[in-house]
Structures are given as structure tokens and as C-alpha cells.
Amino acid sequence: MxxxxxxxxxxxxxxxxxxxxxxxxxxxxxxxxxxxxxxxxxxxxxxxxxxxxxxxxxxxxxxxxxxxxxxxxxxxxxxxxxxxxxxxxxxxxxxxxxxxxxxxxxxxxxxxxxxxxxxxxxxxxxxxxxxxxxxxxxxxxxxxxxxxxxxxxxxxxxxxxxxxxxxxxxVTAKYGIPGRSYADFATLRGDPSDGLPGVPGIGDKTAAALITRFGSLEALIRAVDEGGELTSGQRAKLGAARDYLRVAPTVVQxxxxxxxxxxxxxxxxxxxxxxxxxxxxxxxxxxxxxxxxxxxx
Missing domain, CATH: 3.40.50.1010 (5'-nuclease)
Incomplete structure (x- = not known):
């Protein structure tokens, strides 16, 4: 067209x-x-x-x-x-x-x-x-x-x-995430080619699973704060990366x-x-x- x-x-x-x-x-x-x-x-x-x-x-x-x-x-x-x-x-x-x-x-x-x-x-x-x-x-x-x-x-x-x-x-077929969620997914996993560290210990599969389950990065962070359904390891990794997650969307989006x-x-x-x-x-x-x-x- x-x-x-x-x-x-x-x-x-x-x-x-x-x-x-x-x-x-x-x-x-x-x-x-x-x-x-x-x-x-x-x-x-x-x-x-x-x-x-x-x-x-x-x-x-x-x-x-x-x-x-x-x-x-x-x-x-x-x-x-x-x-x-x-x-x-x-x-x-x-x-x-x-x-x-x-x-x-x-x-x-x-x-x-x-x-x-x-x-x-x-x-x-x-x-x-x-x-x-x-x-x-x-x-x-x-x-x-x-x-x-x-x-x-x-x-x-x-x-x-x-x-x-x-x-x-x-996008869904390639990454297993909702079609418009690539920025949130990329924020979690990081991108070494752009100098973005991502969340240590959160790789592609875990990032995709978390974004799919919670729907957005904002909802995921809220789950960390409010005791949502996360493993203790996921909660610890995401909590330790709180400062990064607060500013990363400014860079990624x-x-x-x-x-x-x-x-x-x-x-x-x-x-x-x-x-x-x-x-x-x-x-x-x-x-x-x-x-x-x-x-x-």
C-alpha cells in the first residue's frame, strides 16, 4: 500500500x-x-x-x-x-x-x-x-x-x-511478547551495543516471560513494590536494578x-x-x- x-x-x-x-x-x-x-x-x-x-x-x-x-x-x-x-x-x-x-x-x-x-x-x-x-x-x-x-x-x-x-x-512470534512491548522487553534484557546494562541475571526468556505476564514494565515494577507473584530471585534482581529501571525508559523509548x-x-x-x-x-x-x-x- x-x-x-x-x-x-x-x-x-x-x-x-x-x-x-x-x-x-x-x-x-x-x-x-x-x-x-x-x-x-x-x-x-x-x-x-x-x-x-x-x-x-x-x-x-x-x-x-x-x-x-x-x-x-x-x-x-x-x-x-x-x-x-x-x-x-x-x-x-x-x-x-x-x-x-x-x-x-x-x-x-x-x-x-x-x-x-x-x-x-x-x-x-x-x-x-x-x-x-x-x-x-x-x-x-x-x-x-x-x-x-x-x-x-x-x-x-x-x-x-x-x-x-x-x-x-x-514481534510476538520472534520474542514471545505482546506486539507493542518491545521497549519494555529491551529495557529488561539490556543492549550491550548501546551500552545499556539491562537487569543482571534477566535474559531474553525471563524478560519475555515477565513482560508477557505483567503486561508492562510499569506493572512489573509495581509488582516488585507491592509483593506481586515473583520468585525470590526475580524480586531480588529487579529490586537491585531499581535505579536503572527508573531511568532506562528515557533511553530505550x-x-x-x-x-x-x-x-x-x-x-x-x-x-x-x-x-x-x-x-x-x-x-x-x-x-x-x-x-x-x-x-x-
Whole structure:
């Protein structure tokens, strides 16, 4: 069903960077593997799904202050000099070119100061007046699936050619939890890739069982406080992690109230700035990918 498609742009260009050989270079020898890969991904998504609106969501702040204030270890292992994110050296110069290409094509590129791409996607998804598809390789976005809205994730774990549609039933089938409970489940089990410790001693199966039984993290914490049906071991582990559980939702939950102005998100039928796009194609040797994207549009 045509509707709004939201791209987790950093997730996609990282996938392109690692999936396309660095032997793909511009005429001057600069690697353009992430650029070429991302352009081809967008062309494929447009061809296969025919969205009426498309937004390339960006990280204006990859490690927002409000999340670090809640849990200082949030993404701390990925911090490089000057609080920047550790990024492969040959990817760094490609990101500005990706931005220039998106702007010349006329695809809305949106980042909001103080927020991650996840938060931009979450806000736009819940505001959508019809179907919203989120294209990402980040499981955190599973918390947004909502059959009633409807919002689904097109998960890239097997590649953009083999997207896995994730709805509430898919979340339940994969994790054994209610379809919209992924954030609570992720809070309990933690996520080392984001520096979230989780509750020590509570793994995937126990986290799923607890969230399924109590329905929400809030209800589970209330059971700890009020003597609900928990084993002595579970009560001890959850009680010891009370401080973490109090602040973790601020970090784990995707923001849905990012201040985003009214924008025309329509997918362009042709390049917004053909001259700029031609110059970029020649400068970086992108004639093939940009031709395929133009044809898809």
C-alpha cells in the first residue's frame, strides 16, 4: 500500500559501506561504496514499494544529552575524540556527499538537533495519516509497530532485497511478547551495543516471560513494590536494578514528540536540482546509480 516510507539513513549507509567493496571509487580514487550502495537501495525501495512520501531521517545528534544524562554509558564505547561517533575513515567523507545527493534529488533529509534518527522516525510514524513503513536494521524500532495505525518495520537484517516485514504478530512470534512491548522487553534484557546494562541475571526468556505476564514494565515494577507473584530471585534482581529501571525508559523509548515543522514529504517525480545532480554524478562517478534512481522515481 503506498504511503509514508521512513529511511533510517545511517543504518542504511553503514550497511552499504560494509556491503559494497571499497574498490568502488570516484574518478579521483575516493571510495564511494556507501554512496553508491545507498542510492541503489533507495531506487530498489521506490521500485518495489511505490511510496507516495519518503523521508531520509538523519542523526542530528547520535548521542543525545537527555539519554546520556539518564545513563552515562549510553553508546560510550563508540565515542571518538570530541564526543564524535567512531566512524570508519573512508566513510567520513562520503556522508556529506550522500546529503548533497539527497538534496539534489529532492528527497527530504531530516534531522532535528538534540535527537537521533530513531526519534525523527518515531514522531513522523505516529503522525502519519496512513501506512508508515520504517526501513531499518535497528531492532529498537520494533517498539513502534502498530497494526491499528498502521506502522510496520521493514527490517534489513537479510538485506534490502529480502526485507522482513515486522508487525505486531512478527514481534510476538520472534520474542514471545505482546506486539507493542518491545521497549519494555529491551529495557529488561539490556543492549550491550548501546551500552545499556539491562537487569543482571534477566535474559531474553525471563524478560519475555515477565513482560508477557505483567503486561508492562510499569506493572512489573509495581509488582516488585507491592509483593506481586515473583520468585525470590526475580524480586531480588529487579529490586537491585531499581535505579536503572527508573531511568532506562528515557533511553530505550523512541521519542514521539520531536519538534518537526510541517513539510512536504512527497516523493519527487524528478530531480529537484538537475544541474547539481549532474555535477555530483560526474565528480563522483555516480552516473549508473543516479540513472537507476531517476528511472525509479
Amino acid at each position: 503506498p504511503g509514508l516510507m521512513l529511511l533510517d539513513t545511517p543504518s542504511l549507509y553503514y550497511r552499504a559501506f560494509y556491503g559494497v567493496p571499497e574498490s568502488m571509487t570516484a574518478p579521483d580514487g575516493m571510495p564511494v561504496n556507501a554512496i553508491r550502495g545507498l542510492i541503489d537501495m533507495i531506487a530498489m525501495l521506490v521500485r518495489q514499494h511505490s511510496p507516495s512520501a519518503l523521508v531520509a531521517c538523519m542523526d542530528a545528534d547520535w548521542r543525545p544529552a537527555f539519554r546520556v544524562a539518564a545513563i552515562p554509558t549510553y553508546k560510550s564505547h563508540r565515542v571518538a575524540e570530541g564526543n564524535a561517533e567512531e566512524t570508519p575513515a573512508t566513510l567520513v567523507p562520503q556522508v556529506p556527499v550522500i546529503e548533497q545527493v539527497l538534496d539534489a534529488v529532492g528527497i527530504v533529509r531530516l534531522g532535528v538537533p538534540g535527537y537521533e534518527a530513531d526519534d525523527v522516525m518515531g514522531t513522523l510514524a505516529v503522525r502519519a495519516k496512513g501506512q508508515a513503513d520504517i526501513v531499518t536494521g535497528d531492532r529498537d524500532m520494533f517498539q513502534l509497530v502498530d497494526d491499528a495505525q498502521p506502522i510496520r518495520v521493514l527490517y534489513t537484517a537479510r538485506g534490502v532485497k529480502n526485507l522482513q516485514p515486522i508487525d505486531e504478530a512478527a 523512541v521519542a514521539r514528540d520531536v519538534p518537526i515543522p510541517e513539510l512536504d514529504l512527497s516523493l519527487p517525480a524528478g530531480p529537484r536540482d538537475p544541474e547539481a545532480l549532474t555535477a555530483l554524478a560526474e565528480r563522483y562517478g555516480l552516473q549508473g546509480p543516479l540513472g537507476r534512481l531517476s528511472a525509479a522515481l
